[in-house]
Amino acid sequence: MDAILKSLVAEEYITVKATDRKLIELTEEGKLYHAKGTPEYQLANALTLNEPTEKAKLEAELGAEVVKIGSQKALQMKWLKAEGKTALVRTAETIEDVDRNLLVAFVANPDLNAHAKDDVEKLKKRKLVSIATEKTYAVNKGSNFAPVRQKQETDLTVDMLKSGAWKDRRFKNFNFNA
Numbered sequence: 001m002d003a004i005l006k007s008l009v010a011e012e013y014i015t016v017k018a019t020d021r022k023l024i025e026l027t028e029e030g031k032l033y034h035a036k037g038t039p040e041y042q043l044a045n046a047l048t049l050n051e052p053t054e055k056a057k058l059e060a061e062l063g064a065e066v067v068k069i070g071s072q073k074a075l076q077m078k079w080l081k082a083e084g085k086t087a088l089v090r091t092a093e094t095i096e097d098v099d100r101n102l103l104v105a106f107v108a109n110p111d112l113n114a115h116a117k118d119d120v121e122k123l124k125k126r127k128l129v130s131i132a133t134e135k136t137y138a139v140n141k142g143s144n145f146a147p148v149r150q151k152q153e154t155d156l157t158v159d160m161l162k163s164g165a166w167k168d169r170r171f172k173n174f175n176f177n178a
Helices: 002-010 028-036 039-046 055-062 064-076 098-108 117-125 158-163
Strands: 014-026 080-083 087-090 129-141
Touching: 002 014, 014 028, 014 098, 028 098, 039 055, 039 064, 055 064, 055 087, 064 080, 098 117, 117 129
Parallel strands: none
Antiparallel strands: 014 129, 080 087
């Protein structure tokens, strides 16, 4: 597509204004967390306040991966504490799934410039989002616009000069600075 547009611009059939826009896209894991909530939120939500629950029971209920990832993050945020090696206790009375709220905001408005850079970087580190570039082109008629593209001549031949055909032909511009 780019090559065709550049060719038409070089022959002045059209003028082109290209615009790049950076967009936030959710990864597969990000889509899952957007739908269900982050593992730390799922885990903390499954626990009762100040009541120890066995990890094995939680793994059966939520899945081993959710418990593994969720316990690490929830312990960092002090939503839970470990009781021995096999039990977890929820210590936070209220929990808010900030990362899921960010994912919801990114889906509602995927424009990178509309969000705080720190929030985007945080979720990029967790591999929940990626940045994609969307290119758009504004195409307008150029000074040599024609509905049908005519092949431009590169050489002026003796036959063209004798017959006068050179008067009706269009010639490519030469780059004398090359």
